[in-house]
Amino acid sequence: MVVAVADQQPSVLTVGPANALPSGPFELGHRSLQFGLRTWVEQQTDHQLGYIEQLYTFADRDRIGEQRQQRVISISYLALTRAEHAAGGKRAWRSWYDYFPWEDHRPGAPPMVVEILQPRLLAWADEASHPSLRRERRHRAAVAFGFEDHGWNEELVLQRYELLYEAALVEEATRGSLQSASLPILGTSMTADHRRILATGIARLRSKIKYRPVVFELMPPVFTLLQLQRTVEALSGRLLHKPNFRRLIEQQELVEETGETTADTVGRPAKLFRFRHAVLDERVVAGTKLPLSRS
Amino acid sequence: MVVAVADQQPSVLTVGPANALPSGPFELGHRSLQFGLRTWVEQQTDHQLGYIEQLYTFADRDRIGEQRQQRVISISYLALTRAEHAAGGKRAWRSWYDYFPWEDHRPGAPPMVVEILQPRLLAWADEASHPSLRRERRHRAAVAFGFEDHGWNEELVLQRYELLYEAALVEEATRGSLQSASLPILGTSMTADHRRILATGIARLRSKIKYRPVVFELMPPVFTLLQLQRTVEALSGRLLHKPNFRRLIEQQELVEETGETTADTVGRPAKLFRFRHAVLDERVVAGTKLPLSRS
């Protein structure tokens, strides 16, 4: 899963006509998984990868090799890059909100959440035979999608996708069975379980930007604070409070002024900043939530 | 990596005489990786696993199969269980601080950190030819082990192990080469890269207990708040502030009183609590660190 942000859209690199993530075999020549991945993706996409992180390893039933009884082990990765190079040929950048239209809450909650997802999920809950199962399904849906008093939690991307899968509301879930009765169109579907991998990656990234300075892997060398904010907003799918965002960035000393300002747009020109690469050495991780004792 | 806590020692299940983690092949009959793992470990160790989490997938050079040119892919997992059943036969519980003696800061920082590790790491840093590399090595060591003004960060378990590995201060690092000159005894070594997996798992667990109620997987059904605190302290390797720990647990409503109290020990008897399993449904994840805007 190769991620970049351009024009305030978080985008993933896809290959082929059928919405697949770039993937390839792990070969004997490769020194390690990460190294093999890097060389492979750079060959296939002419793209330098910055940050790379392992996501998850799958070997489930629907991943059995064609002829012989042989398992395919899929090891998925998340990679961040800058969206400068335009992709051509068989590959294309595509907004991840094409695949997860219910995840973009920047203009407010999308109407489809209440108008389509909520009634369908409630109908699915009511299909259950046992009352306690019905209650459990309704509760899971409410937590995942923030239905009743529950608020929207942008990190629950995978839980939401799995819920829709269970309820057979995404195309992938109806593939094996013949009775594709409702045939819903909830987001663009993908090859195999690639949309599930995407959901895992989005969730991981939305969580990670909160405690590690990984956003800067997606930024150009020099940027304004608003551009930085728009990028974070694109990833998290939510709008941020501008003054407080500035305070957060500045008090953590993540950036330094270049001394220059923007000139192109209307309004007061904004100061340009660059990422302080030194912070990667200085602070490794921020957070303790345990009440430590002095001695 | 199967973890339990008994007698205030965080312990891992080992097999064989040579300090190995329990492991086994993934077979065609297994429905999924997680399912295969569960059945395999339960067969081998007579142990019911509670919480299971995938750690990392390795396929590096030193994991090449013996005869044919064939890679071995190792998928490591972290599992939490209760230490009630005594293990017998070829398997044994062993404190993870046997393998990482520098990680237990409960009685304060172990003397070995300043007396042994610091001088050896500084000597290793000075081996470097280039001054900037020397400075970088010293800085990395200071951050990882909290040498100068840097404090101790209990989550950097893997970074610390990797640093000691690079500096050839753990036995595993000197295996391939003939010149095992210094032959240091920094913790008990393990088969293959099992100690590295352990480090990964400890780091993951120390991080996770801060934002997910996983500690309770390690507790008996009923416990006092001090017992709970001692367990968290065993895992994190640090002492906690008692009143603040209580406040943290209570305000999150993680536990409920049973109505009973302990009777066996001296001092005022403590109330007994049990975990509120309902919280697993209620709050999925706590934290946002982004300055969200209202609308």
Added chain:
DNA sequence: TCCAATTATTCTCTGAATGAGTATAATTTG
């Protein structure tokens, strides 16, 4: 019986971080 020791529990105080909103500054556009 009563005091010391021990452990449990509650409360207070302080400073830092967070959420929310307002005020001011420097541009472009008509």
Added chain:
DNA sequence: CAAATTATACTCATTCAGAGAATAATTGGA
């Protein structure tokens, strides 16, 4: 030159984390 637009700075209230003190309920021995 005023209005619109964007950037930046400041204020206030609330919550949360760190630290320590005070009080409660036991046991063990003098």
